[in-house]
């Protein structure tokens with residue numbers, strides 16, 4: 001988000017940039033789905049620390065939402081977010097990735113592009129794609 005914020009500022013853009021995180025670290029991983037390198041609570045960072053680092057007070061177009069995706073992505077303010085041009089999913093765990101994709105494209109599994117939040121020529125970047133891909137191939141097989 002810091003990089004995106006700096007690019008925006010250099011270009012004089014004021015697009016909304018949203019960040020969603022539990023700020024309590026990763027939820028429990030699913031045995032047999034997620035690799036053992038990840039553990040519950042890993043990456044926990046206090047909201048206030050991130051808020052300060054990202055200088056939210058002087059960047060009104062930068063928004064952070066605290067909570068578990070299964071709750072935060074189905075309620076406001078997330079539910080009211082308009083078309084998304086770029087999304088970076090960096091949530092490591094398979095279930096968290098699926099929850100994020102479901103938010104971006106509710107009809108993802110049938111026809112990508114229908115009933116989707118993505119606009120124009122959207123970009124979705126998924127970090128940690130290897131285990132995610134393994135999980136996805138198991139449901140799309």
Ligand SMILES: C[S@@+](CC[C@H](N)C(=O)[O-])C[C@H]1O[C@@H](n2cnc3c(N)ncnc32)[C@H](O)[C@@H]1O
Nearest residue numbers: 021022023025026027043067068069090091096
């Ligand atoms: C590898 S960290 C990346 C954090 C951030 N993108 C960064 O680069 O600093 C993964 C993040 O995903 C968050 N996360 C994973 N699953 C989540 C879920 N279901 N709900 C909310 N946050 C989740 C964790 O809290 C953690 O901060």
